[in-house]
Amino acid sequence: MGKVAEALRDRIGEELAVSDWLEVDQARIDAFAACTEDFQWIHVDRERAAAGPFGATIAHGFLTLSLLPRLTSGVWAAGLQLDAMLNYGLDKLRFLTPVTAGSRIRNRLRLLSVEEKGPGRTLIAFENTVEIEGAQKPALVAHTLVMAFG
Numbered sequence: 001m002g003k004v005a006e007a008l009r010d011r012i013g014e015e016l017a018v019s020d021w022l023e024v025d026q027a028r029i030d031a032f033a034a035c036t037e038d039f040q041w042i043h044v045d046r047e048r049a050a051a052g053p054f055g056a057t058i059a060h061g062f063l064t065l066s067l068l069p070r071l072t073s074g075v076w077a078a079g080l081q082l083d084a085m086l087n088y089g090l091d092k093l094r095f096l097t098p099v100t101a102g103s104r105i106r107n108r109l110r111l112l113s114v115e116e117k118g119p120g121r122t123l124i125a126f127e128n129t130v131e132i133e134g135a136q137k138p139a140l141v142a143h144t145l146v147m148a149f150g
Contacts, residue, residue, distance in 0.1 A: 004122040004148050007080055008114045016111050016126075019071040021104040021133060024059045029101055032063040046101075058098040064105065064139050065093065068128055071107035076126070081150060088123060088145035097137045104133040112143065122148045 001009075026046070033039050041048045042058055049057040077085065099105060112125040124146045130139040 002116050002120065002122055004080055004082065004124075004150060005114050005116050008111060008122075008124065011111050012113060014111055015108060017072070017075040017107075017109045019073065019075075019107045019109075021106050022067065022071060023102065023104050024064070024067075024099050026057060026101045029057060029059050029063065032060055032066070036060070036062070054098050054100055056100040056102070058100050059103075061095040061140065064095070064099050064130055065142060067105070068107060068130075068142065068144065071105070071130065072109055072128070076109060076111070077148070080148070082148050083120070083150040085149070086147045088147045091125065091143040091145065093140065093142045095140050097132060097135055097139050099132055099139045103135075105130050105139055106133075107131075117147070120149055124148055 029043055033044050038060060042052060042054070043060055044057065046057055108129040108131065110127040110129075112127050115123045117123050126144050126146070128140075128142045128144055132139050
């Protein structure tokens with residue numbers, strides 16, 4: 001068994017980390033809209049959104065998803081001496097609660113599985129639950145895959 005799989009196999013099912021809170025402000029939402037050219041009013045028109053279903057602008061779901069690397073910050077890989085890590089994909093993704101501008105979010109990271117894929121390659125599956133401060137339901141739940149080399 002490879003060193004990565006050996007280091008992680010006993011932690012399957014375990015919560016590996018809870019990130020610090022991160023504010024999702026309007027500037028971040030506007031920057032994401034500019035990058036993706038998705039200027040839907042619910043994201044960028046403060047006046048119209050204030051009268052809309054959520055009472056404020058909301059972050060794009062894919063903005064929240066794109067913050068997973070920032071919210072994870074490699075804490076699960078500490079001490080593993082990896083050569084590289086690559087996003088490998090998603091097995092499941094659900095957007096459950098909109099993130100209104102100015103909200104703070106954090107990620108709960110749970111290890112789902114570890115699978116050797118050849119010499120020096122390990123496929124790792126995580127469950128990410130992005131919580132919104134003060135909300136009962138999470139913003140999203142995503143099962144992400146990472147290919148670890150080393």
